[in-house]
Amino acid sequence: DDSDTAGDAVTSFLGEDQVVKTACSPNCRGKCPLDVFVRDGQIKKVEQQVPAAKTFKRGCTLGMTHLQRVYNADRLKYPMKRTSWSPDDPQPDQRGADAQFERIAWDDALDLVADGIQRAKREYGPRSLLWHSGSGDGGITGYRRLKELVGGLQDDFTYGIDTNVGQGFNRVTGEGGVFMPPTNTADDWVNAETIIIWGSDIFASQFQMDAEWILDAKRNGAKLVVVDPVYTNTAEKADLWLPIKPGKDTHLALAMMQYIFEHDHYDEAFLRSRTNAPALVRADDGTLLDPASVTATPPEDGIVVFNTETGSPEVVPAETNGPFALFGEWTIDGTTVHTGLTALREQASSYPPQAVADTAGLAAADIETAADWLATRGPGGIMPSYGVGRYLYGHVFGQTYATLLALTGDYGRHGNIHAQHPSYDGSYLETGDWNDPDGAAGVDTYGYNRVLDLLANGDPVQTKFMYGMNSNMLGNQFPERDRWLDAMSNLDTVVWADIYHTPTTRQADIILPAAHWFETEDLLTTYTHPNLSYRTKAHDPLWEARDDYYIMAGLAQRLGHGDKFPDDKHDVLDRFVKNDDRLSWDALRETGTVATDETPTVAYTDEFGTESGRITVYDDDAPVEEGPALPDDGVSLEVPKPLEARTADDWAHADEYPLLFMQKHSKWRIHSQWANVPWLREINTEPQLDIHPKDATRRGIDDGEYVRVHNDRGSVVVRAKYNDGIQPGLVNTDQGWWARDFVDGHLQDLISAETAKVGRTFAFYDCRVEVTRAADEHQSNEYTQHNPRGSSGTATDGDSS
Amino acid sequence: MTNYGLVIDQERCIGCQSCSLTCKQENNVPMGQFWNRVLTQGGDHVDTPSGDYPEGGDGGTLEMTYQPTACQHCENAPCVKVCPVNATYTRDDGIVEIDYDKCMGCRYCMAACPYNARVFNWDEPEHRPEDGTGDVAERPQGVVEKCTFCSHRVEDGLDPACVVNCPADARIFGDLDDDDSTVSKYIAEYDTHQLLDEKGTDPSTYYINGEMSPGRPWKSKKLESELDDDEAAKAARRRSGSVENGYDVTPHVPAETAGGDD
Known part of the structure; x- marks a missing residue:
């Protein structure tokens, strides 16, 4: 043992x-x-x-x-303040990469932060405080507790980043939220007969730490289909690779549906009992026929179906099978109706594999094979990640794949898959009122998609003070970086806590050095495996770095909430452990983990979370999407409809910017973390542009030359990397490099911060560019001197003073 | 006799480089050097294929394979033969090792090795952090170094670091002289090959291509020979296919009767 x-x-x-x-x-x-x-x-x-x-x-x-x-040269050692900043004269225009910082004592730093919070509240009102957090860590910090007590505004991923795919799935199934929906537990995946990995380089970007589950399924006979415009690590393992053109994913799924309809491969029993496929839809206005028009006392979740044995309509509740027509049109009391599935079939009929093959750059036979495998080989599933959601209207794909899996009846069975990582239910701690303390002032939440307006235009309130942690958003995931930097000039004070001196802390006025995870005692939840973890401190935080908990506690003390933060973090953890029958210190200390066992192997066995308890393959309450390249009155989404912005061939500036630009997640970083690890930089030395040799030679670009990737928003200079596996017409620079890693510019300078009305999600892959050879001055730089900055380990100003 | 060998299932390898990096850490390998490299067979760059991108979905010929390569611990090791000072030698357990005190840096072994598995400390070795990492003492400037099958771990009953930390379970270590060991069984049951076998070096590293194996079937840090009865039984069941990943999963349920956590 x-x-x-x-x-x-x-x-x-x-x-x-x-x-x-x-x-x-x-x-x-x-x-x-x-x-x-x-x-x-x-x-x-x-x-x-x-x-x-x-x-x-x-x-x-x-x-x-x-x-x-x-042990990294970028670590922040001491609290610092921007030399040109003072509470009375903040000089926000002096922020930036060249800002100078000076060391201050922790007590002084915490005084400045607490005074700043109180001053902003006093002078501009409580809503002038903005609390920002990313996803850099997952431990117990008291951040949520403190902000609830102090009040103000908080930003959040919802909506803004990666909120498309799950949102669309949730709309028609009532399950999950805006991120990946529930799926069968990982140990059940071996029962899948077909796994379609859709828009995800899973073996490089997310699930590689547990790759065995997919490999074992493949070994057990599952057909592995990979849908990706790039021949990736994951495509390399596929039985069938569908090299789709960017943005054509909904087209492809509709073509698969068309094939399934044409060959009667749909799961009739599932459609009748667990979806609203047999629901009668009024032809005049597209709404579902009102159950009250059929029976005086309809069941609450009933839908009207047409019973082929009685030859009349009847109202049936969820989870009910019967001789219900799946297709057909009738006139009932003068109202013409058809089934929901009729509408879906009608929509799919416009996307036969042969036509979609041309649109999506695929072979029709391959589309049919993928559909046939999914529909006829037994239980299977689709494993998307957030990739397709990084197109502007990517939420439609969520609706589409949820609907496709309803056609094949792939819910509630062994071997079904709906997401690329499982979600174990035991992922919680008994925190009591920790996150919802008595006397909370409360915070208003703004999705990242609204924060730029909030900062730039004071809409609806002008924020003046920002506290950020667990985030390097300005170095990574905020599109149109320059607009954020401009907008932040409206803030008098920016405080940032981080382990490292990142491109984001460089924009701060007060910098607080946080402890590395191994320097903290903590309890960690997770949902991708059934273990709760205990963090034992490997050693004390280096230099003057502090566990975020103690930073929060120090602020709480100064803001009149000191009694709500125990002096010793262990006392907080102890409370959670003692509250929880599953946990004991003996077990946590002995094994480091406690296994939870609260997750059914098979998901989706009960009524769905929709109003009818059924998957709405016809969504009578569909939203109307509006945004670039869509008709002025928008597009209503009762059934899946392919919507595209910049990936469309007829996009207004497609000629000027003929190449699509992607920023894949790589195996070398998680967001922008690990960009500064010397060992990794020995292999993945610098930002590169994956470009097909055909596209490169047409532009006179040699392998290894520096190129300027540009559009009407901005540009970035990176080294060209010939890659025969990237689709001609598409280029890619992996996400997560720090600003300093680019010879010039930044990849987020290319990305629009615009979001769609329904999707409300940043579209990192919905981008067009042109690529030209970079100026001669860029052909010789620090990388060509065999001294990549991230790997050199030379002290940065993080080490200053 | 014990004769250690390594089986690498290239059907399972996902090219993640965990083995290369954990090797550097475990063995205090200097910056700029690798004992264990995951080569991309395909395009000119890491993680790129060779061949033609399909046109209209057809006619593509793209191919890529990951080739993890370190010292092959040859039974008939050319490096051992050419070493003029007997610094490189084969241990009784089959591991080829270097006595760094004897090595005089002539690098004949590097020329003789057909696998490019050895590196030379031209300069004073540099480490991050400076005090070094892992569990092996630093080698000085002027000596050749290479993979040891983590002999320091093996002597302590532990699998090599690259084996323990492979997320794809693609690496299996064990005794080639034991017919019941997993490595021996895989070599017998799967399509395996040794690198450059025409050179007659008879490597103790075997690569699986074709049908995928269950990979390393045990969830422990220990050598297979050190597993307790329970762990060994679980590993055997996973290997035989009755249990996947050591989990007693529900067997495949036909579509007609499926539904529910039954």
Whole structure:
């Protein structure tokens, strides 16, 4: 048993090691339990931990390199303030990459922050405070507690980042939220007969820490289909790769539906009992026939169907099968009606595989094969990630794949898959009132999609003070970076806590050094595996860095809430453990994890979360999407309709900017984390542009030359990398590089911050560019001197003073 | 006798480089050096294929394979033969190792090795952090170094770091002389090959292509020979297919009767 080494001293080959149980927690969602080996007070290595639920022993390349994140030249050592900033004369125009900082004492830093909060509240009102957090860590910090107590505004992923696909899925199933919906637990995937990985390089970007589940399914006979315009790591493992043109995913799914309709491969029983396929739709206005028009006392969740045995309409509740017509048109009391499935079939009939093959750059036979496998081989599923949601109208794809899986009856059975990572239900702590304290002032939430307006235009209120943590948004995930920087000049004070001096902390006025995860005691929830993790402190935070909890507690004390933050974080964790029958300190300390067992293997076995309890393959309450390239009166989405913005061939500026630009997630970073790890930079040295040799030679660009990628919003200079596996017409620079890593510009300078009315999600892949050889001055730079900055480890101003 | 060997299932390898990086950490490999590299067989760059991108969905010939490559621990090792000072030698357990005290940096072994598995410390080794990492002492400037199958771990009953930390379970380590070991069984049951076998080096590293294996079937850090009865039984069941990943999963349920967590 491996647990016998937990927290114990083990005799190592070079001396005595303390094996410390902890866990990783960036937003890959992996939260992999890790063993950290400490010798003479220094971390010497990191290994995959064998957790309580042993089969979930996991970890990726990044998790194994934490040591170089703990001991990293970019770490913030001391609280600092921008030299040109003072409370009375903040000089926001002096922020930026060249800003100078000076060391201050923790007490002074916390005084400045607390005074700033009180001053903003006093002078501009409580809503002038903006609390910002990204997804950089997942531990217990008290951040939520403090902001609830202090009040103000908070920003949030919903809506704004990656909120498309899940939103569309949720609209027609009533399940999940805006992110990935529930799916069968990972150990059930081996029962799948067909797995369609759709718009995800899963073996590189997210699930690689647990790749075995998909590999074992394939070994067990599952057909692996990969839909991706790039021949990726994942496509390399596919039985069938569909090299789709960007933005044509809904077309493809509709073509698969058309094939399934044409060959009668749909699951009749499932459609009748668990979807509104047989629901009668009024031809005049597209609404569902009112159950009250058929029976005086309809069941609450009833739909009107046409019973082919009685030859008349009747109202049926959810989860009810019967001789209900799936197709047909009738006139009932003078009203012409047809079934919901008739409307869906009608829509799909416009997308035969042969036609979609031309549109999507695919072979019709391959579309048919994928549809045939999914429909006829037995249980299967579709495993999307957030990729397709990074087109402006990507939420339609969520609706579409949910509907396609309804046609094939792939819900509620062993071997069904609906997302690329499972969601274990045991992922919670008994936190009591920790996040909802008595006396809370409360906060108003603004999705990231609305924050730019909030900052720039004071709409609806002018924010003056911002506290940020767990986030390098200005270095990574905020599109149109310059507009954010401009908008932030309306803030008198920007406070940022981070482990590193990032492109974002460089824009701050007060910088607070946070502890690395291994330097904290913590409890971690996760939903991608059934283990709850305990973080044992490997050593104290280096220099003057502090666990975010103690930063929050220090502020709370100064803001009159000191009694709500125990002096010792352990007391908070102790409360959670004692509240929770599943947890005990003995178990947590001994094994580092506690396995939860609260998740049904098979998801979607009960009524769906929609009003009718059925999947709405016909959505009578559909929203009307509005946005670029759509008709002025919008598009109503009762059934899936392909909507495109910049990926469309007839986009207004397609001639000027003929190349589509993507920013794939790579195996080298989670968002912008790990960009500064020297070992990784030895392999992945610098930002590159994947470009097909055909596109490159047409532009006179040699492999390895520096190119300027540009459009009407901005430009970035990166090194061209010939890649025969990228679709001609498409180029890619992997996401997550820091501003300093680019020779010039930044990839987010190319991306529009515009969002659609319904989707409300940043469209990082909905981008057109042109690529030209960069100026001669850029052909020789620090990278060509074999000294990539991220790997050189030279001290930055993070080390100053 | 024990004769250690490694089986790498290239059907399972996803090219994640965890083995290369965990190797650097475990063995305190200097910056700029790799004992264990995951090569991309395909295009000129890491993670790129060779061939033609399909046109209109047809006619594509793109191909890419990951080729994890480190010291092959050859039974008939050319490096051992050419070393003028007997610094490179084969241990009784089959591991090819270097005595760094004896190595005089002539690099004959590097010329002799057909796998480019060895690196030379031209300069003073550089480490991040400076004190180094892992569980192996630093090698000085002027010596050749390479993969040791993590002999320091093996001697302690642990699998090599690259094996323990492979997220795809693509690497299996064990005793080639034991017919019941997983490595021996996989070599017998699956389509395996040794690199450059025409050179007669008889590597102790075997690669699976074709049908995918269950990979490393045990969830532990230990060598297979050190597993307790329970762990060994679970691993055997996973290998035989009756249990996947050590989980007693519900067997495939026909569509007609499926539904519910039954």
